[in-house]
Amino acid sequence: MFLQTVVTGLSIGGIYALMAVGYSLVFSVLSFSNFAHGAVIMLGAYIGLGLVTKLHFGLGLVVSGAMAGAGLIAIVNEKLAYSLLRKRKAPSLYLMISAMGCAVFLENMVYATIGSRFYAFPEFFKQSVLCLFNGTCNIALLDLFAFGISILAILGLHLFLIHTRTGIAIRAGVSDMTMCSLMGVNLDRLISIVFFLAGIFGGAAGVFLGIKYLVYPTMGWVTNKAYIAAVIGGLGSLPGALLGGLILGVLETFVSTYVSSVMRDVFSFGLLIALLVWRPNGLFGRDTGEKV
Amino acid sequence: MRRMLSFVLVLVFCLALGGAALAADTIKIGHTVSLTGGASMWGQSEKLALDLLIKKINAQGGVLGKKLELISYDNRNDAVEAVNVARRLVNDGVVAVIGPAQSGNSIATAPVLENAKIPMVVTTATNPYVTIDKRTGKVRPFAFRPCFIDPFQGTVAAKFAYRDLKARTAAILYDVGSDYGQWLAKYFEEAFTKEGGKVVAKEAFRSEELDYRAQLGKMRPLNPDVIFIPTSQKEAAMAAKQARDLGIKARLMGTDNWGSPDLIELGGEAINGGYFVNLTDLADPAIKNFVAEYRKAYGADPVLPNPVMAQDALLMIVDAIKRAKSTDGTKIAAALATTKNLQVTSGPLTIDPKTHDPLDKPAVIQKVDVATKSFPFVKKFYPGGK
Numbered sequence: 001m002f003l004q005t006v007v008t009g010l011s012i013g014g015i016y017a018l019m020a021v022g023y024s025l026v027f028s029v030l031s032f033s034n035f036a037h038g039a040v041i042m043l044g045a046y047i048g049l050g051l052v053t054k055l056h057f058g059l060g061l062v063v064s065g066a067m068a069g070a071g072l073i074a075i076v077n078e079k080l081a082y083s084l085l086r087k088r089k090a091p092s093l094y095l096m097i098s099a100m101g102c103a104v105f106l107e108n109m110v111y112a113t114i115g116s117r118f119y120a121f122p123e124f125f126k127q128s129v130l131c132l133f134n135g136t137c138n139i140a141l142l143d144l145f146a147f148g149i150s151i152l153a154i155l156g157l158h159l160f161l162i163h164t165r166t167g168i169a170i171r172a173g174v175s176d177m178t179m180c181s182l183m184g185v186n187l188d189r190l191i192s193i194v195f196f197l198a199g200i201f202g203g204a205a206g207v208f209l210g211i212k213y214l215v216y217p218t219m220g221w222v223t224n225k226a227y228i229a230a231v232i233g234g235l236g237s238l239p240g241a242l243l244g245g246l247i248l249g250v251l252e253t254f255v256s257t258y259v260s261s262v263m264r265d266v267f268s269f270g271l272l273i274a275l276l277v278w279r280p281n282g283l284f285g286r287d288t289g290e291k292v
Numbered sequence: 293m294r295r296m297l298s299f300v301l302v303l304v305f306c307l308a309l310g311g312a313a314l315a316a317d318t319i320k321i322g323h324t325v326s327l328t329g330g331a332s333m334w335g336q337s338e339k340l341a342l343d344l345l346i347k348k349i350n351a352q353g354g355v356l357g358k359k360l361e362l363i364s365y366d367n368r369n370d371a372v373e374a375v376n377v378a379r380r381l382v383n384d385g386v387v388a389v390i391g392p393a394q395s396g397n398s399i400a401t402a403p404v405l406e407n408a409k410i411p412m413v414v415t416t417a418t419n420p421y422v423t424i425d426k427r428t429g430k431v432r433p434f435a436f437r438p439c440f441i442d443p444f445q446g447t448v449a450a451k452f453a454y455r456d457l458k459a460r461t462a463a464i465l466y467d468v469g470s471d472y473g474q475w476l477a478k479y480f481e482e483a484f485t486k487e488g489g490k491v492v493a494k495e496a497f498r499s500e501e502l503d504y505r506a507q508l509g510k511m512r513p514l515n516p517d518v519i520f521i522p523t524s525q526k527e528a529a530m531a532a533k534q535a536r537d538l539g540i541k542a543r544l545m546g547t548d549n550w551g552s553p554d555l556i557e558l559g560g561e562a563i564n565g566g567y568f569v570n571l572t573d574l575a576d577p578a579i580k581n582f583v584a585e586y587r588k589a590y591g592a593d594p595v596l597p598n599p600v601m602a603q604d605a606l607l608m609i610v611d612a613i614k615r616a617k618s619t620d621g622t623k624i625a626a627a628l629a630t631t632k633n634l635q636v637t638s639g640p641l642t643i644d645p646k647t648h649d650p651l652d653k654p655a656v657i658q659k660v661d662v663a664t665k666s667f668p669f670v671k672k673f674y675p676g677g678k
Contacts, residue, residue: 001513004538008505116328118526120558129539140537213502213530214558216330222502256506262468262496264506 003137005257006250011143013249014150015212018205019226020233020241021154022198028174028236029194032092033227036077036102038220040199043106044070044206045215049119059124063149067203074199075192077102083188103220110217119215121207146208153204154242157197161238166193174236228272234285243283318361319354319619321346321609322386322410323602324377324401325393326369330526333552334393334598338415339364341582341599342390344589345606345637355613367392371400378404386410387619388609393598395419395442396471398435406434411612411625413605415598416548416571418442419471423648431648434621436628438604438641439571439597440653440675442472446479448655448673449520449545449569454487456657456671457543457567459517461492465507465531467523469499476522476547492516497527505534516542524549528566529559536562543567551596551658556665564662571597571638573656573669578639604636608643651675 019041026034048066051057057065081098130139161167172180173190181187205226209219225248233244248268255267275282323342326335342362350359363384367374374397381389382404389405389412392398398417405412413436414422420442423435453459462484466473481491492514495507508531511519519535519542521528528550535544546568555563572579574593579600586594594600611634612627613619631643642651654674658667 001509004509004512005506008509008538012503012505111328116330116332118330118554118558120529120560123560129537131539138537138539143537209502214526216526221500253506253509257510261507262498265498 001136001257003132005253007132007137007139007143009250009253010246011139011147011249012253013229013246014143014147015205015208015245016226016229016249017154017242017245018146018150018201018208019223020230020245021157021201021238022205023223023227023230024233024236024238024241025194025198025201027230029170029177029191030082030086030092030095031236032095033099033235034198035096035099035227036081036106037074037099037198037202038223039103039106040070040074040077040202040220041206041209041223042110042215042217042220043073044199044203045210045219046110046114046206047203048207048210049121049215052121063204063207066207067200070203070206071196071199074195074202078191078195083191086191107217107220114217116217119210121211121215124211142208142211146212149204149208151242153201154238157201158238166190170194225268228268231272231282232275234282237282237284240282240284318359319356319613320361320363320384320386321606322381322384322389323362323364324367324374324381324389324391324397325364325602327364327366329369330524331369331393333554333595334416335366335369337595338391338393338598338602340590341586341594342602342606344585345603349610355610356617356619360610367397369394369397371397374398374401375404377401382408382410387613387621388413388624390602390605390609391415393417393601394472395422395475398422399471402432402435406432409621409625410434411436411609411621411628413437413608413628415439415601415605418445418548419475421471431646434625436608436625436643436648438608438636438638438650438653439601440655441649442476443479444653444675445547445569445655446476446522447483448657449476449522449547450480450483450487450489451673452567452569452657452671453518453520453545454484454489457518457545459489459543461490461514461516462518462520463493463495463511463514463516463542464491464520464522465495465497465504465511466521467499467527468496470523472547472549473522477520480520480522502530503534504531505538508535508538508540511542512538512540518543518545520545522547522549525552525555525558529555529563532559532562532566548597550660551667553593553595553665556660556662559660561662563660566660567657567670568660568667570656570658570667571653572600573658573667575669576638576656579637582637600638604638604641607636608634608641 022037044066047069048062051062051065081102082095085095169185229244229248230241233240252264255264325338346360346362365377367377374392378401393415395417398414411434416439418441423432425432464477466477493511497504521531528546544566548570550568551570612624616623616627629645634641644651654672656672657670659670661668
């Protein structure tokens with residue numbers, strides 16, 4: 001039972017991490033919590049669902065299509081809802097409120113256009129379960145796949161930020177936006193790229209969530225857990241998002257299994273509060289900037 | 293210009309008067325239903341079935357010489373919204389209310405309508421405390437229902453599991469945030485233990501949660517014969533998939549909230565072979581005419597059981613108004629309590645004046661068959677072990 005708990009916890013944590021990356025990326029550059037990210041994830045899931053049910057794409061194309069679509073949605077979201085506020089130098093609190101508005105708006109738009117019913121993805125891996133240790137520990141192939149993709153994608157993003165010109169520009173923006181723009185970096189383009197990257201991760205997370213669970217308009221609210229993961233790891237830090245996601249996933253599963261499933265969220269949020277008291281910037285957070 | 297204006301004002305006034313006079317010529321029946329949200333599939337179908345029946349009654353001359361008028365408001369399957377809807381219906385001057393369909397929403401709605409002295413007939417709210425006030429233990433004078441109640445439903449599920457499926461051990465997975473699930477889990481456990489079986493695990497999750505693998509993982513080493521999941525189709529489908537992912541082979545059992553056509557689409561192979569308790573069955577000879585009428589009017593099957601239960605509720609109200617010879621709420625409620633051998637859509641109906649629940653309402657067991665995408669009828673249970 002112990003092994004199974006670890007495996008289940010890691011597979012839940014992998015998806016938390018994938019979602020947490022989107023929060024961390026945006027926070028690192030703009031210092032606000034983009035609560036519309038959950039809605040982008042939800043739209044990513046719907047795009048993936050459309051690709052598979054209407055156009056009968058395979059899993060690879062579905063994931064990449066949803067990633068591209070969610071990335072574009074994230075850019076449009078930034079251009080319409082945040083860029084004007086940003087140019088007027090509005091405090092980050094206003095950006096956050098605007099983000100909450102976007103989340104509710106997008107959700108209700110889906111209610112009004114697509115409807116409130118639930119959808120399920122077709123089964124890509126038909127009932128394929130990997131049995132380990134004489135069947136004491138089972139893992140679905142999909143979970144393994146999602147976990148692998150999550151880790152690879154986060155690693156890829158890390159390399160991108162370290163080795164490419166755009167990556168260096170983003171990291172420069174993280175430490176000082178004004179200075180960065182004085183050096184000739186096009187800030188609008190830079191921020192669009194950051195939102196695109198966050199959206200890409202949201203799209204992938206959306207498809208995995210949709211396959212694992214169901215697709216429906218309010219599915220984006222699951223991301224409040226991912227947000228906690230990002231805060232635990234330190235908002236704005238990539239390794240932090242990964243570690244925070246895995247810690248939260250494993251902790252939740254252990255509490256559900258060995259303490260009580262009803263107490264689960266008491267522990268997750270308790271951990272959050274304790275951690276913020278002990279290390280206000282999370283495990284890997286920078287010392288500057290305020291948490292929202 | 294001024295004369296023109298006053299003319300228009302007079303005209304508007306006349307129209308308003310005329311409108312009010314016309315409105316007084318109808319009997320308004322309120323309908324609180326989830327037209328959006330997770331239960332909208334049933335809600336939409338419920339409204340269509342009521343529209344159909346109202347048209348039929350009006351074509352036959354209405355009730356007490358007046359036409360019926362249905363006022364449906366969306367309660368979004370939310371208890372707070374259900375209270376708002378009830379207040380709106382009271383302001384609109386309805387004489388009786390049909391719905392809500394869910395126990396939690398019904399328990400929230402009951403006091404509002406009781407204060408306004410307007411009777412409510414819920415459609416599929418099966419929790420005992422919909423018609424009984426939990427604090428006083430007395431029957432709520434203005435709350436009625438045409439459907440069976442959860443102690444019976446839980447007992448039927450337990451008896452079927454023990455006697456027909458020969459299950460000796462059971463596990464329960466339920467939603468701790470729902471009145472419906474919490475009480476059904478309790479009734480099932482009591483009945484299954486009484487039959488001689490053993491409930492080896494009872495695990496809860498919170499509403500809106502998506503992952504039950506921690507809870508299911510705890511059940512797996514205990515190897516139960518059946519897992520009882522008293523939730524709606526969404527949670528049941530996810531739990532079934534996750535149970536199969538963990539390699540759990542136990543048979544799955546559910547309750548009337550499973551009976552939505554999209555259960556099979558959402559659960560896929562994983563839910564195949566599960567059993568659940570329901571209020572009505574598409575193949576039930578009693579509702580043959582209704583199903584045919586509904587198909588003819590809307591070109592689709594009704595999403596059972598709500599449309600049938602809503603029609604039963606409307607027929608109960610119409611009968612009560614006729615016997616009371618009045619549209620006064622208190623008189624209608626008194627007549628509803630003495631409903632006896634009334635022919636409603638699902639069959640004959642008698643209300644127990646002590647509990648406001650129906651007497652002798654049977655339950656059916658249906659099987660989930662993925663290959664034919666249907667819920668074939670398995671067995672019928674009558675109260676009192678018949």
